[in-house]
Amino acid sequence: MNAPLPDHVLPRVDLRPMPAGMLDALRARFGERCSTAAAVRDQHGRGESVYDAQPPEAVVFCESNDDVQFVVRLAHEHAVPVIPYGTGSSLEGHLLAVQGGVSVDVSRMDKILSVNAEDLTVTVQAGVTREQLNREIKDTGLFFPIDPGANASLGGMAATRASGTNAVRYGTMRENVLGLTVVTASGELIHTGTRAKKSSAGYDLTRLMVGSEGTLGVMTEVTLKLFPLPEAVSAAVCNFPSIDAAVQTTIQIIQMGVPIARCELLDANAIRAVNKHSKLALHESPLLLMEFHGSEASVKEQAETVQALAAEHGGEAFQWASTPEERSKLWAARHQSYFAALQSRPGCRCQSSDTCVPISRLAESINVSVDEAEASGIPYWIVGHVGDGNFHLSYLMDPDDKAEVAAVERLNVQMVQRALRLGGTCTGEHGIGLHKMGYLLEEAGAGAVDMMRSIKRALDPKNIMNPGKVFTA
């Protein structure tokens, strides 16, 4: 396997400096919405990845399609990189300005453009976050289910093909984006898809853009599917004697076709961190945190089926959280697990795996990884969207301890190679970014990566759109 980039401090190569005339033009149009302040640039040149920041030369806070087109056209003219920025929650180094350039911050493009409740669709600007969307549509009786944990922007979620806790029932951004407005690498504005539920009209540009990590254009508007709020929702926690028991239960839930809405694994390490951070008193053994959506009868039926399966694997009786407040508290704790774990080892950085395998291979994928983690002696914790075969084993490493960093990287490589052998993927939802370019090559093969590269070159001949990410140009 080609080694992934090995360290959290990356060399800067191929810097493509912005000519003074371009910066002048940006300042003339955007005034103080064009910032070159070190703190702003630094914040925009990182994310939640292990890498140190590589700041862009300037950050432009765009407020309209026209703004984005203006920046991209200038960048195109001067062959300067453009890096789209939503909320900065990327985990794989997508935001580092490895070749310099301009960060296009779309966080002020935060308007919901149209809610079509009767069609179960909504069109938003790319900077709208998922929590904002659900807040603003709560009176319609509909919701947008995709929930990657972070309160990410919907543009960013589309860019990394995000998924998260509800994907086991509702799908990922791949299934839930109906259409996009995109500023292409030459600064043109195009629309992809329609509001119709399905279409056979030409190449699926929507899904080509979804997951392209900013390398093919800047998404400025996103049309999404919405879902009716379920008549009944209930959440349950179930502790198991081992990770394997929780995983075997999950496998059976999926194989039986139970339409479970959320099926999350937390290991004892994750629960310890969460209990401390969120002042909870969850039993510190592996648990499944589950949610059931449907009619009253269907929720009851699902829960009974799952209880029976869990009992067969030594699962304890469900602890129920049926009020919205109890549920919110549980899910908030789950979502804060990342920060909770980071706090458990001061000064550490978190290197999170993201493999996803066919459901029948989940036990092997996760159990061997746990054995390796235990043997390493490096602090780690696990959360997982196990209903999808996707889990995150995250090492808490001292970034200044070269041996530990190298050990974590070796362990990550082993996890990825195992997932690929089992018919899976190196990334279920975080994307390739900087960190997984070697893994992608191993997974997809040189021919498929060449095809991606050909598409990139055709649509972005000057290689200005988030260059240096996903694959080498």
Add this chain to the structure above:
Amino acid sequence: MNAPLPDHVLPRVDLRPMPAGMLDALRARFGERCSTAAAVRDQHGRGESVYDAQPPEAVVFCESNDDVQFVVRLAHEHAVPVIPYGTGSSLEGHLLAVQGGVSVDVSRMDKILSVNAEDLTVTVQAGVTREQLNREIKDTGLFFPIDPGANASLGGMAATRASGTNAVRYGTMRENVLGLTVVTASGELIHTGTRAKKSSAGYDLTRLMVGSEGTLGVMTEVTLKLFPLPEAVSAAVCNFPSIDAAVQTTIQIIQMGVPIARCELLDANAIRAVNKHSKLALHESPLLLMEFHGSEASVKEQAETVQALAAEHGGEAFQWASTPEERSKLWAARHQSYFAALQSRPGCRCQSSDTCVPISRLAESINVSVDEAEASGIPYWIVGHVGDGNFHLSYLMDPDDKAEVAAVERLNVQMVQRALRLGGTCTGEHGIGLHKMGYLLEEAGAGAVDMMRSIKRALDPKNIMNPGKVFTA
């Protein structure tokens, strides 16, 4: 709107003759599996479209990836067109050899390569048909739901992003293809996707290929999602006083989030043809043909909800078909409606619309089209996957009556323009082919079609893969 190609007899332009050396090489390798017989060529140069055949110069019956690679490499070397062929059920002229070339028939690539029942996935060769697949996996307790009516090949279904009667619940080929093996335009073999349920690993080549209508490569293997056979299935027929009443019922079913598995509209004309052809005695007024999947309790709950909605719109009591035999008879009749209708006007050809709109716009989309059809005096019939906002208004026209052909084309243009105004698409499931290139331009806009063209040129610089389809090169 750019006029679509107006007639069923297309001029042949830009013929790219096969050099004698290429035909010799094909014959040397394939023997009688390479045919130049007029009848074989003629059959491969048509489909179920309104167009007269435009035969390829040769047909090669491939039996392996190597076979396909051999043909494509030769074609690439000699810049000769390649047209993939499955079962010939295309409706939009995809198979016409408008620039000559070789038809690559994959119908003998009909092996199921691996069934992974515990993962709910299967990998098949591209020539496997959907009925064959369901027959061969019936002992696993799983099924593949996508059902476009015709017993199409799974490669062909992927190529046109097919859907059909079950899509309202299970999605289309877009949602159900996990991965592909593709022979690229240069004859390389690549694999896209994995068996994992989700992935964020690089560009979504799978979905770029799905719906590309053979213009980017030859799909030779398809990995698909399977679903557990539902515990309970029941089908019901409900007649309505008007098409509008049936459509309003459908809109409410969808807006309420009822997980109906099939929701098909047939108008009185379709029922008359079906009754005659399939010796049924369905009441000849607009009807919804519905199917419910789930647990016993869920099926009951769905049916009660839908009955109540139907009653509000004057729907009659459901007539139930609960045994597999009764259900098969009903669905066979539905699937034979195309041939049933064709027989109702001897010598006619059928021009079928395929618009798809957001569900709230379905009534306007369909009602105005019916008014126009009635006013035209030309025989027509309607079937529709109305739960998805997709319907087919099909005119039975005399292909030698130029005025009638032109009138049908005008009516089609009006239907498409209306669908686009309502936020929909010109094709829900049949694809662009030859017939809808003008519509695609109108729907997607020149910028998006240019992006498609750039991708095509990058991946197929010699324009050998099914040239002249989807958009002009």
